[in-house]
Amino acid sequence: MSTTTSPLIRTMTKNYDRQKTELCVLLKRRRGSNHTNHALPDTALLSLLLAVFLPLLLEVNSSFFVASGNAVNHLPTTSVSTASQSGTGGNTVPCSAPPISQAVRDQLVNDFSDVFQTGRWASIQTSGENLADLKFFCEKSKSESTFRKYRYAFNSWIKWCYSQSPKVQHFPASDFNVSIYLINLSKQFNSVAKVNEAFYAISWAHEISGTQNPCHSSLVVSVLEGARRLSAKPVTKKEPITSEILQQIVNRYGTGSSSLPDIRISCMCLLSYAAFLRFSELVNLKRSDITFYEDHLSLYISKSKTDKYKTGSNVIVSKTNNVTCSYGMLQLYLKIADIASDSDCFIFRALSFCKKSGKYKLRNSGPLSYSRARELLLNALESVGVDKSKFGLHSLRSGGATAAANAGVSDRLFKKHGRWRSDNAKDGYVHENVKSLMSVSQSLNI
Structure with a gap:
């Protein structure tokens, strides 16, 4: 079989073209801003490399991937993956992937990439530049600190889903699984802030994708209120200086x-x-x-x-x-x-x-x-x-x-x-x- 017509090569070419368009938009935006360094950040270049070569790594049973004790046996759906575990669409490349180490998984699960591939985003047909602008403006609807907290909380939710046996679908999520996760956070950290961050991050991800929001469920709302009451602590404020x-x-x-x-x-x-x-x-x-x-x-x-x-x-x-x-x-x-x-x-x-x-x-x-x-x-x-x-x-x-x-x-x-x-x-x-x-x-x- 000719390598130039194989599904693997077609997938790699498609990922390269899409990622290259988004990076060109990012570079143009940086040049038009106050950035003194117009070069692309290392993370952007890394995402380009992952988009191109990850399908090849999955296809070949490479020895560079070292399985950890709690590593997952498949990748989460990200902007650089080609196989969709949930069957929501996209080009699927048959492969037998080896276990992925924790370090590799942490590198791949680093943003809301699933969110921008599901729901309303799956049916959008526009140029790569327009799509990149849509994502950028949606992210900027929140302050940098809020978006950073949402991203961290959403990543923690994904990792928890992959640590369950059997594994839990993280997106779109069910109200039952979200409720169990909030209970887990409440027991583990006994912190209202931790539970709130997870709730609002998961809720925002579903709202921005246009999928059914599990956080609107009365079950999740009841669990959230229960966690807030059980984790509530007396607030000891500092005294005012006179x-x-x-x-x-x-x-x-x-x-x-x-x-x-x-x-x-x-x-x-x-x-x-x-x-x-x-x-x-x-x-x-x-x-x-x-x-x-x-x-x-x-x-x-x-x-x-x-x-x-x-x-x-x-x-x-x-x-x-x-x-x-x-x-x-x-x-x-x-x-x-x-x-x-x-x-x-x-x-x-x-x-x-x-x-x-x-x-x-x-x-x-x-x-x-x-x-x-x-x-x-x-x-x-x-x-x-x-x-x-x-x-x-x-x-x-x-x-x-x-x-x-x-x-x-x-x-x-x-x-x-x-x-x-x-x-x-x-x-x-x-x-x-x-x-x-x-x-x-x-x-x-x-």
Whole structure:
């Protein structure tokens, strides 16, 4: 039989043409974006190689595949596979595949490829470029972090299905199997977050493919609610930092003769407190985002947790001329750190000590890490005699919010200043003082 007309060669050629089209679209998109490196990522090139040579590896009983103790005997349906185990269509190449090692299986099950081959996607007839654009825009309907969580959770679901005996069909899935999987997660991790991630990932995969969604079943919904109730734990929130604690930190670290590390932690605390800043908003501040006026400063928050369309927002912080004035502390920090007014660098970065000058200076690096910032704050709290176990970085934002709420700031200005989208989220940051709580019963005239 001529190799040029065999099903194997035809499959390899077809996979190559399809994958090449998608990679050309990806390359064109990268060149039109802000990427400095226009070359294709290694994962894209790897997928091209897998698309072409995987059928050959399956056809030939190669000794390069080493079976592991819990390896599966067939591949999941992916964009690089040609045989469909569920019979949903596609070119099938008869082969007798050897057991696949865990490493190979993990490499192949790395995205929602099954989702984009089933349901509505199986009947779409369009160019490879249009198909790649459809996938890209569907993926971008979720934030990068959400999509990353969905992909990880969906992969975990696939691996669980292949570990069952007999093996379970992972997509489209049945409500019974999804229910059993959620119960398994609840027992194994005792975590509401873990169960929720699996539920929403599986649900989104079926919704985007247009197949029947097992997560709409009353059985799955009941199991999910049961898992949430059984895994629920008391939430212990960190306490808000008060203005008195800030005063102690500034008195110790924020004087004019203090070193750059001391001024930095003072400035970070005051700015987070006064502007209700989340940690991600604080460390991503650049000098170009800050504008000083005679009686206030303006912070441009280019990216925020609740700003999913990246419209940006401005936060106004007043100049108070007190020792704890964030306006004055920020000016002092920028001066000591030698950050030029036209600089586009992150203002809160790691430090390095220069032996020649005997002083600290900012590194030419990215923003300060969460773990390092948390360590600096807890060390500062401990040094002023405060129990650091009760506080965290979020205590600065909740502390400012609590002080503003107890001072009677209107809800409209309160939500705008803190960039909250809902009243529930806003109210979760406020810790009412005893005097405010007493006012309820005092108003009852008894």
